[in-house]
Amino acid sequence: MTDAPARRTQEQRRAETERRVLDAAMELIARSGSRGVTLAQVGEAAGYSRGIVYHQFGSRERLLEAVLDEAQRFGVPEYQGNGLEHLARIVEAYLRNVAQRTPSARAFLQLWGEAIAADPALMPLFAQRDADFRQFLVTVVRQGVTDGSIRDDVDPTAAAVLILALVRGCGLQLIANPPVRNLPALVREAKRSVRAAFGTTP
Known part of the structure; x- marks a missing residue:
């Protein structure tokens, strides 16, 4: 019972991070396509560390798949x-x-x-x-x-x-x-x- 609220809060933080990363990725791709966009650039544009996108998605391909599903x-x-x-x-x-x-x-x-x-x-x-x-x-x-x-x-x-x-x-x-x-x-x-x-x- 005591750790349920913390678990929800962590899930909410993760969802917010994913939302901001996807928004940043879509903005960068919309501007100039995906080929020159790096995971580090997406993380920085989202306001996080350079490694947050890899942590969230694991690869450029997984990020592009998520962007495509959202877009x-x-x-x-x-x-x-x-x-x-x-x-x-x-x-x-x-x-x-x-x-x-x-x-x-x-x-x-x-x-x-x-x-x-x-x-x-x-x-x-x-x-x-x-x-x-x-x-x-x-x-x-x-x-x-x-x-x-x-x-x-x-x-x-x-x-x-x-x-x-x-x-x-x-x-x-x-x-x-x-x-x-x-x-x-x-x-x-x-x-x-x-x-x-x-x-x-x-």
Whole structure:
């Protein structure tokens, strides 16, 4: 009983340290990519000793994995009975998240670019996470076919690839220099493209 509060306090301190380290890492990666970022730089940017990142994560690869997991999160809307509109809302949520130009969104797309350029640490991390995201989109497309909002001749796997390409390509342009400025128009056209490509109504 007496050591339970101390254990919680230690866990809270560890969680705070991890949060600050991840925030610092995302800020540095968002600014200039991951290749020139060292564990020591991340620790110092987080306000800790040079060795704190190694102590928390053990390696650069483990840190990048944690950054990627954190950076790819965005508020996914819930399915409400219409798979086509669910897809459209997912596209909108993704683009609005990127458009905020937060360090996490910019870090994610920086890391994605490095993975495409064959970074050996990032390629397998993105391969698995992209496969998971595509599988999620496959499920949404199948829901739409079942509820009648998506054509039954749509190939769910191919549709998932196209949707991922749409949001990633638009996302890169939203953080480009200069970025795309008219977010409402981009979101409107992206959603219209999804509806036109997969919907049952001509």
